[in-house]
Amino acid sequence: MTPTKPENQVTLSRRGLFLGAAAGAAAGTALPARAAPPDVSASADPMQTRHLFYGSGPQAGVATLPQKHAMVMTFDLTTQDARELQTLLARWSAAIGVLMEGAPVGQVEPARASAVALDTGEALDLGPAALSVTIGLGPRVFGPELGLAGHRPAKLRDLAPLPSDNLRPEFTGGDLSLQACAEDPQVVYHAVRVLTRIAKRTGAATVRWTQMGFGRASAGKGQVTPRNLLGFRDGTRNIREPDEFDAHVWSREGPAWQHGGTYQVLRKIEMGIENWDTDRVDDQNAVFGRHKASGAPLGGHHEFDTPDFTAQGADGAPVIAEDAHIRLVAYEHNEGTRILRRSYNYTSGLNAVGRLEAGLMFISYQNDPAHFEKLQRKLGAGDALNEYISHVGSALFWVPPAAPEGSYIGAPLFE
Numbered sequence: 001m002t003p004t005k006p007e008n009q010v011t012l013s014r015r016g017l018f019l020g021a022a023a024g025a026a027a028g029t030a031l032p033a034r035a036a037p038p039d040v041s042a043s044a045d046p047m048q049t050r051h052l053f054y055g056s057g058p059q060a061g062v063a064t065l066p067q068k069h070a071m072v073m074t075f076d077l078t079t080q081d082a083r084e085l086q087t088l089l090a091r092w093s094a095a096i097g098v099l100m101e102g103a104p105v106g107q108v109e110p111a112r113a114s115a116v117a118l119d120t121g122e123a124l125d126l127g128p129a130a131l132s133v134t135i136g137l138g139p140r141v142f143g144p145e146l147g148l149a150g151h152r153p154a155k156l157r158d159l160a161p162l163p164s165d166n167l168r169p170e171f172t173g174g175d176l177s178l179q180a181c182a183e184d185p186q187v188v189y190h191a192v193r194v195l196t197r198i199a200k201r202t203g204a205a206t207v208r209w210t211q212m213g214f215g216r217a218s219a220g221k222g223q224v225t226p227r228n229l230l231g232f233r234d235g236t237r238n239i240r241e242p243d244e245f246d247a248h249v250w251s252r253e254g255p256a257w258q259h260g261g262t263y264q265v266l267r268k269i270e271m272g273i274e275n276w277d278t279d280r281v282d283d284q285n286a287v288f289g290r291h292k293a294s295g296a297p298l299g300g301h302h303e304f305d306t307p308d309f310t311a312q313g314a315d316g317a318p319v320i321a322e323d324a325h326i327r328l329v330a331y332e333h334n335e336g337t338r339i340l341r342r343s344y345n346y347t348s349g350l351n352a353v354g355r356l357e358a359g360l361m362f363i364s365y366q367n368d369p370a371h372f373e374k375l376q377r378k379l380g381a382g383d384a385l386n387e388y389i390s391h392v393g394s395a396l397f398w399v400p401p402a403a404p405e406g407s408y409i410g411a412p413l414f415e
């Protein structure tokens with residue numbers, strides 16, 4: 001039987017809120033110098049794999065091996081009272097802790113049958129399914145209205161305008177973000193549905209935009225590199241090792257409690273699928289600088305061969321073209337700049353004129369948003385891929401470290 005957590009774990013009393021804040025403060029000083037990803041209770045059955053929400057390192061959902069399904073959501077704050085945001089973060093955290101255990105948030109059928117249950121029930125019996133829900137805080141959380149400006153993470157701001165931005169307001173911005181990922185789409189949907197209900201009940205935030213994703217597009221250790229909707233392996237040269245996370249993903253700036261945080265970039269990138277599908281495969285390979293079937297760099301034989309950017313063909317032209325995607329963004333050509341890509345494919349079906357609406361919900365994590373901007377400036381200006389894609393959505397969030405048991409995400413903000 002699925003264990004049930006009492007509803008009072010999510011309807012925290014005022015006293016509970018402040019106890020949580022105190023625990024957060026204590027944890028702030030106790031954070032290890034080198035933040036490790038939260039531990040995981042792995043299982044041969046992915047539906048029984050459980051990730052830990054509470055911990056002294058980063059939140060789950062960043063270094064976590066990408067799960068198959070995802071939903072990202074951003075919310076607008078509808079309050080100028082920091083205590084309402086505090087209540088929302090405390091209630092979200094308590095609920096996420098329960099959801100990641102695979103348990104319902106309170107009784108699905110409360111003893112009082114006339115009660116309206118918070119948990120909507122559709123994930124009962126599905127197990128934890130490796131669910132992770134990651135909370136992000138946008139720049140306006142640290143604006144003048146809420147009085148939290150003194151806690152602003154060192155590098156949090158709006159993303160700069162970038163070449164080939166084609167941003168639409170309905171997919172851009174937001175004050176809070178939730179990235180929910182799991183092995184089962186219904187578990188993902190259930191989590192964001194319950195968390196949206198909590199936001200509604202607290203009255204602190206309303207949904208701004210939402211995108212479901214599938215076919216994890218970033219490969220971790222032991223995973224076969226998945227493919228994006230252009231048919232190419234995506235995630236071959238990604239960050240994987242703990243020392244790479246330390247160097248490029250986890251932030252070490254600001255007060256100790258902020259260490260182990262990171263910056264989340266969301267970019268909704270539409271693909272011109274029909275246009276791409278009429279292109280010759282050798283042209284497609286040239287766009288990325290890799291072979292479509294094997295994922296090997298052009299001039300190489302195997303997926304994980306190091307690309308040889310100096311190799312020239314018989315005609316003297318570079319084997320990996322000057323405007324090839326991987327040449328432009330390789331860390332060798334960007335002063336060592338690296339970002340973690342944790343993207344998902346998406347489709348919204350056919351639009352009114354029968355065109356396939358599909359693309360990449362690009363998600364990256366880095367310890368400085370300027371690293372994303374640096375790469376995207378180059379891509380936006382000169383990537384051969386630009387003929388087939390359009391960046392239609394964008395947002396930036398700071399992802400605080402995980403909360404210790406008994407506390408909640410962002411608790412030290414409210415001391």
Ligand code: HEM
Pocket residue numbers: 228230232233234235236237238267269288290307325326327329330331339359360362372375376379389
């Ligand atoms: C729809 C948009 C995009 C598609 C389809 C795409 C696809 C790919 C593919 C197939 C690869 C080669 C395999 C790999 O190493 O993962 C790759 C590599 C890479 N992409 Fe993208 N990408 C997109 C957007 C972006 C954006 C917006 C950025 C960052 C601004 C980015 C950064 C990178 C980086 C850093 C690499 C590794 C390059 C290397 O070191 O070899 N990509 N991408």
